[in-house]
Amino acid sequence: MFKYDKKLPYPINIKRKNLRMAKAILTQFGGANSELAASLRYFSQKFTMPDECGAALLNDIATEELGHIEMIATMVKQLTEGATIEEIKNAGIEDYYSEHGISIYPVNASGSPFTITYVAVTGDVIADLSEDMAAEQKARAVYEHLIDLADDEEVVQPLLFLRQREIVHFNRFKELYDKYKEMGY
DSSP: OOOOOSSOSSOOOOOSOOHHHHHHHTHHHHSTTSHHHHHHHHHHHGGGOSSHHHHHHHHHHHHHHHHHHHHHHHHHHHHHTTOOHHHHHHTTOHHHHHHHTTSOOOBOTTSOBOOGGGOOOOSOHHHHHHHHHHHHHHHHHHHHHHHHHOOOHHHHHHHHHHHHHHHHHHHHHHHHHHHHHHTTO
16 A cells, blocks of 8 residues: 655755754654644545545555654764764753653654644544645744754655645645535535
C-alpha cells in the first residue's frame, strides 16, 4: 500500500547548529498543529468518508504528512548535531535533554508531550473537513512564525516548502468540502 522513497520531499542540509531553533521547530513534530497530529487525524478520518475520492484524498495527505514528519525530525537532528552539554544548557533545553538526550521526541516548543487529544475525528464529513481546513491554516501560521524566528536560509527554505504544502492541503480539503456540501452532506 505504501511505497517509501528513501529521500526527503525537500532536501535539507543545515550546517549551522542552533539548539533554540531546533526546540522551536520540534513543535511541528509533536505540537497541537504538528505534522504528527495531522497525519493521525487524516488517516483516522478517511474511514468515514462517503466515497473513495474522499478516502483517497485523506489517505494521500496523511501519507504526505509522514514525509513532513521526517523533514522536521531531520531539521532538528541537523540543528542539534554535535551539541555539547554547555550548548544544551545555554539554549535552555536541559530539561528536554535530561529525559530524551538529543533524540527526537514528540513535544511542542514548550516541552509538553504529544497527546492524542490533538486529533479531532467526529465521523461527520463536513465537521471533519472543516477541522482539516482549520488544521492546515493553523500549521501554516506556525510555519510562518518559525520562518520569522529563523536566521539561516538553510532553515528557512524547508520551512517555506512545508508552509506551501499546508496551503495546497487546505485547498484540496476545501474542494472536497465544497463537493460534499453540494451533495447534501
